[in-house]
Amino acid sequence: MEATYAGSPPSSYDMSDYLGMLRRHWWIAVVLTALGVAAGAAYNQSLPREYVSAASVLVRPAGLDANVSGGRTRDEINLDTEAQLLHSTPVVAGAAKLLHRQDVDVLAASVTVEVPPNTSVLQVEYTAGDPLEAQAGAHAFAQSYLANREGNAKAELTRQADALRAKLKELSDDLTEINGRLGGLHSNSSAYASLDSQRDTTVNQINQLNNRVNALATETVNAGVIIQEARVPTRPVKPNPAVNYAAGALLGLLAGLGLAALRQRLDRRVHSGRDLVRAGIDVLGTVPGKGKHCTEVFTPFSPGGRAFNRLRNEVVAALKPGEQVVVVTGASRGPAATLVAANLAAALSRTGAEVVLIGAQVPDTLTESAPLAQLLGVAPTPGLSDLLAGRVNLAEATQRAARTPSLHVITTGGTATAAGMLQSHALRDIVATLRAHADYLVIEAPSTAASADAQSLASLADAAIVAVELRRTRRPQLTDAAEQLRRVGTVLLGGVVMPRLAHRARRKSAPEPEPALVETATPEPDPHTNGHKPRGEDQTIMLAPVDASALAELDEAHPR
Known part of the structure; x- marks a missing residue:
């Protein structure tokens, strides 16, 4: 015999009971896991496909911007701010114009921007339901951003130049007034010397402003460049088949284990010796x-x-x-x-x-x-x-x-x-x-x-x-x-x-045999009889210790 269980019945199940339950009902877990995988596949098939295309933009100083070397937030160019500008109304409107679309809000929700650490690069990603549409969207937003940045830089240069020209006009007017006043004074007078010094200062300021205006006029605006063009994506990023299949398999497995536990709880059959001990x-x-x-x-x-x-x-x-x-x-x-x-x-x-x-x-x-x-x-x-x-x-x-x-x-x-x-x-x-x-x-x-x-x-x-x-x-x-x-x-x-x-x-169609008609089954041959069938009196050997007197008493008590 195998191990004998004794003692008081256990009050709870242990790990061997749960393993036994899993061994008996493994097919339920397998079937429901397979159904879960199939459901995950069906769910994965029903989801809309999403394709993502990305374009990389190198951000350069535009106009009089400070140097951007060293990363995201150094000096006056903040790449995190630049990333937010990609969602600005002018940039989205420029991208809509390039794409010949009117749904500006949908376009703004479809674009995302990432800033790789320690770089001056913006990663412009566009999500769409079609691979070509995703590529066109990423390229349009990159172009619109650079065009907007370049336009802003040129506008800033023009503003600075206009301010310098206005200052030059004021200095020119001051110089004309000083020259007029110098014409009425004697060169040896103290007032003449003071006005002459003011005239020299004003002339120097005018020369400096002219130099700055000339510099602004010759300033080259380069807001940035697309260093990696958007490509046509070959596979969707959503839905993720592996995740959906795994989720379906996990839910199926959990459902299988739950159903197996319920079936085990409702199953009243004896499955092991532990059920006897519990009884x-x-x-x-x-x-x-x-x-x-x-x-x-x-x-x-x-x-x-x-x-x-x-x-x-x-x-x-x-x-x-x-x-x-x-x-x-x-x-x-x-x-x-x-x-x-x-x-x-x-x-x-x-x-x-x-x-x-x-x-x-x-x-x-x-x-x-x-x-x-x-x-x-x-x-x-x-x-x-x-x-x-x-x-x-x-x-x-x-x-x-x-x-x-x-x-x-x-x-x-x-x-x-x-x-x-x-x-x-x-x-x-x-x-x-x-x-x-x-x-x-x-x-x-x-x-x-x-x-x-x-x-x-x-x-x-x-x-x-x-x-x-x-x-x-x-x-x-x-x-x-x-x-x-x-x-x-x-x-x-x-x-x-x-x-x-x-x-x-038992065959239900066969009638119950009458006692007198019960057939005698042929017994297995005794190895000592060489395979011959023993005769009647040899098959009914009386128990040796039972003697005639005992039989007589039994027959007397219960006569036939």
């Missing part, structure tokens, strides 16, 4: 392998055989002196109890002990009929129902297993559906007789979910084991099974966890 049932062990490999009596040294050898040891250790009857029932319908009971009985008999296995479950799954008989290689009839009906005696109903001499089997028999037989006093007498003449008695009981027979049989036993089939047994069934067994005072040793088995449903 207050200790896990005696877990049968290894997959369902199709578990429908047999395991050999002693196979993984399944070693698992049931360990279960045998735990059961023997749990039984007190004088206790020898173990009932095995299933929490849900199916062959799980049959398989556990058969393998437990085989494991007990391998120790040399005399073991009797009583089949009391209606054979409606696993095989078409008599699963216990086919598992152990015995005839399906006569069996327990025939014995309870008084059609055969205990010796005739008891058969020796083909491969295990110390294992004796009482099958369900041909009248397994007779109502009330499992609650009869005859069964109590049979169990009492077998207690006296066998080392261990294993009873394969019907499922607690099928009828109250399991509870009746448990009242005759010293201990009980619940066979739990993963992904078929439900947690309420598990809780109900434990409660039924505890109410009759039977010690529940724990549960044996089995993988989900392949159930073969």
Whole structure:
């Protein structure tokens, strides 16, 4: 067996529970993630395309501007201010004129400007829904900005020149007045010397202003130059497929995890031994392998055989002196109890002990009929129902297993559906007789979910084991099974966890066979008979310790 869980039920889930949930419902997360990616792709396809083209403009001193070397904000040229000027009304209007458009507000919203650090360059970017339109817009704004800057510089030069000319006119008028006053004075007078000095000063100022006017007239205006023309963009910047696909995948994954958690919360099936622990049932062990490999009596040294050898040891250790009857029932319908009971009985008999296995479950799954008989290689009839009906005696109903001499089997028999037989006093007498003449008695009981027979049989036993089939047994069934067994005072040793088995449903179209018409299944050949079919009296070997007096007492109490 695998690890055994004991102790009080855990109050919360741990990481292994969440990993188990993810392992069971991984397909939900995968499907919803794929749907999320598909939704992201559809959303990406529905978005309008945006293309961006950029033109680089080198800003130079225009007119009398200061040197711009050294970056963005040095001296009188502030490149951050220049970047804002690209959104000014004159620049936007100039770009609209170049593009032959009237929607000035749309144009202003479509342009952005970046200033690379430690440069005198403006990066003019224009966004549009068409690649050619984006290129034309970036180029138009760059040209409009340079034209506006050059026009402003020329206007500034003209203003300065006009101011100097106005000053020259004033100085010329002053010089004319001084010359007129000098003409009326004697050259040796003190007033003449003062006016002569003023005349020299005025002449010098006039000469300086003339030089400045000449300099302004010859000033070359170069506001800047486009150092990188706008190009036609080859791919859109929006939408971003990678971002949309990743967002869709993430949302799909989150939705998948949420749906998996909801499904896990609504799923009432037993998925692992931890569900047994939460129901207050200790896990005696877990049968290894997959369902199709578990429908047999395991050999002693196979993984399944070693698992049931360990279960045998735990059961023997749990039984007190004088206790020898173990009932095995299933929490849900199916062959799980049959398989556990058969393998437990085989494991007990391998120790040399005399073991009797009583089949009391209606054979409606696993095989078409008599699963216990086919598992152990015995005839399906006569069996327990025939014995309870008084059609055969205990010796005739008891058969020796083909491969295990110390294992004796009482099958369900041909009248397994007779109502009330499992609650009869005859069964109590049979169990009492077998207690006296066998080392261990294993009873394969019907499922607690099928009828109250399991509870009746448990009242005759010293201990009980619940066979739990993963992904078929439900947690309420598990809780109900434990409660039924505890109410009759039977010690529940724990549960044996089995993988989900392949159930073969009973054919509804086939009528229920009459007891007298039940066919006898051919048992598996005994290796000691060289493949020959044993004859009738050899198939119904009576349990050796049961003597004639015991049979006489049993027949006297319950005459046929």
